[in-house]
Amino acid sequence: MDSIDSSIMDALKENSRMTASEISKRVNLSIPAVTERIRKLEEANIIETYTIKINREKMGCKLLSFIFVNIDQSTHIEDFRQAVVACKPVLECHHVAGQYDYLLKVLVADTQELEHFISHTLKNMIGVQSSNTIISLSSLKENINL
Known part of the structure; x- marks a missing residue:
């Protein structure tokens, strides 16, 4: 895991519905590269799940x-x-x-x-x-x- 992976995870923590296109602009990487990195983070169970925060x-x-x-x-x-x-x-x-x-x-x-x-x-x-x-x-x- 490197700084780009950390930046991708920061973006997803901010908004788990953020598109690969939006993330790619933030981290200066192509959409396919972002998608592949997310897939690898999921396979390694670094990203376990995507969720929402509900106003209690x-x-x-x-x-x-x-x-x-x-x-x-x-x-x-x-x-x-x-x-x-x-x-x-x-x-x-x-x-x-x-x-x-x-x-x-x-x-x-x-x-x-x-x-x-x-x-x-x-x-x-x-x-x-x-x-x-x-x-x-x-x-x-x-x-x-x-």
Whole structure:
């Protein structure tokens, strides 16, 4: 991977629908060369997927929270992982070092929906021993890529 590949990826991170023609003008490369480089980045799994960023507030999801979770026994880890991956409100799940076992990024409409998620979904997952919830007041920076 070289600086041209990095420039191509920067353009696609800015707008994943950007055409090869538009990218070629930015990086001073022919359209076929840009297309070939993108294909190689995809084949190498450097580019894993193309996606969109949705305005959460306009979709009715206004409450972003981070939930630390502790699992009671290592035998329950796989059950927890399967359950949390299947949960729609969970945007991200990270296995972390430190006081807690997992960190969840959860998006819901409001505090009532968050309470329901914690009380009826999270606390009912096999192995969940305890949790600690932090509510985000605002997001200053949030990127999905490097």
